[in-house]
Amino acid sequence: MLSRTLEEHRAAVTNALAPIPPLTVLVGDAAGATLVEPLVAAAPLPAHDVAAWDGYAVRAGDVGADALPVAHDVSFADRGPRTHLPGTAARVASGMPVPTGADAVVPLVATDRGVARVAFHAPVRAGAGVRRAGTDAAAGRMVVPAGRRLGGRELALAASLGHPRLTVRPVPRVVVLATGSELVDPGSGRAGVPEATGHLIAVAARNAGAHAYRVGPVPDDRPTLRTAIEDQLVRADLLIVTGGLSDGGQDTVAQVLQDLGDVDDVRLALEPGPHHAFAMLGEEGARRVPTIALPGAPAAAALAFEAYVRPALRRMCGFTEVVRPGVRGRLDRGWPSPPGITQAVPVRLGLDPSGTVTASPACEPGDVTLAALGDADGIAWVDAATTEVRAGDVLRCTVWDD
Template structure:
């Protein structure tokens, strides 16, 4: 991490959403590249272009089971007047065809993926022949299940074929020297397939960041356990861990930590060894039992330059209280999010997801945005001076709010696929107005 330019600090300064995000992205740096085996590189970002060492396919090969023939020998062939060709051999996938040559009046039985033998110009599918049995096409279909020595030495071809029909040309996919993948590509299953096909066993990438998520609060109980008086289930740590994985991280969820500064401090210090980014939820407002501030002021080597977490008020709703900084001797970035479920999730989307994508080395770190027409039963209201983010569903150029504005209303979050953005200088939005929308899908 680098140290960002200083900004006005403390509770007196009301940060804008953009200021807070800019501070985060100016501080978080992409992880150092490493060489990984292909299965381990899934989800990682390439740091260098990959060129093709050998053409793909590396040789002309058949795309069908059938017979490799010369075009002139099957010209004019029909059911009534089939072309009768001498079968001079078989070519199977994985078998060299260098010793086999197809001359005038000859054919070679060929399997899908097998190299085209010398002299052959095209492939006729077995369905266009008698299968080398000297009988009709229906009986000929049985030839594919027979060993070569069981078939006759001739084949009847009932249809003509154009040159290079059913032939996969050498280099028709990619040619030697072509650029297979460019730096910045996220490696998924198709990219792994291509890398393997061109013979790459390893690739140089930025690793997926390790994100540790922990929630705080003595009232929190793990799902599956019985609730006591005044207790609620811990949903935030599950939601944010899933969100971190969705963003591309390797995420670790830590069980809820009670409202005890020493316990929280010890837990965070224990997690530093496996974290590229730490995310806490809860305990960042001005309540009497908000111990996160107290705990984070003494985590790791706080005397090191650049260490420390600053707690801020943001001009946004939900998610006004936020914290950001670096902790420990390695200056691991930490984002402290509010404890209300909607506040924590919206804060994740706005601040944590871009940080994760930056660690991965991606250039496009934000969710896509669009403009859509507001569909609502009445006007939306928003507090003056706050940027409001409302859960919504987006469909074909329109957007409709779901649930209320309360930051505890988690049920509506499960049905939302977008956030309506109401700017700081707008206090009322009428139905039919075009609004900015963040797409969460």
């Protein structure tokens, strides 16, 4: 078994989880993927001054006590703004180009809705009812940076700029497989331990930007586990196995992974949950699937995911920002920390009267519970070189933001 520091294991996993090669896809198929190249407005958006509402395009100075003749209806069939005739009005719908020379659009509710001539109920100021060219984006402006996950707002911008396709990194498919002969699905009616870790890690992978699929629970039986893993390799870009890593003879994950590929069986200098594994499954020269084995205990798996899986997965997705936001938190109490071990401690975060960020452990450090994870706002990280944490010490804290 290999011994690794957290930094060494994080680097090994991150280097193996290469970003998925880019694809050019239709805008409608790009949701959730990350943009490869920045999206820049080649022309102003909108390209011309447009009406902010349905009404009549006019010169503000022409609106007075007398009705104005209606010269024409503005049509989307026009290639560009028509020239406005002074002393007239032009009927225009919301979003249509304002005729050149008109400087306001009067809403229908402020008129008598005339067809040949139109009367106005009140004076109008220049600029009212007009959205100027470039209001949404000036020409040359970067509207979406590379590495951004594409949601509805980003896709709407791309479509508005006339892009039918975008070059993206596809969303990785992560399969989370829970193993353990003692595990049962909640509500199954069978005696056993309700399987929770697979649900937790699948949601964490989804929040990190991947498509996640939970499988299991799968018994520790070696042939059954091997078959279950092989079945998932065809659809997985990343496989995460939870459980089956204790030193008991019935825990078979490391052995099954060795049957299927190259495995690093790791004693990780991380508390809680020191036993981990990382494998590349598949034949040399063929498609190989990176596989991470995490502890079966939900709290240990969650903290390990935050420690090294999430940043590696974010890189695989193509994000430029792979680390959660963090703060420096001042501890309200101390505790002994094991030498040579990075310790992950769930903490509640707050502010004292001076505005200093405070951090209070949500449980006894080293004895992390699932309930403590639910109570915590983030994780305090104790460096491996630290053997004694004291009240008033300031630690780096990851802030949960999902």
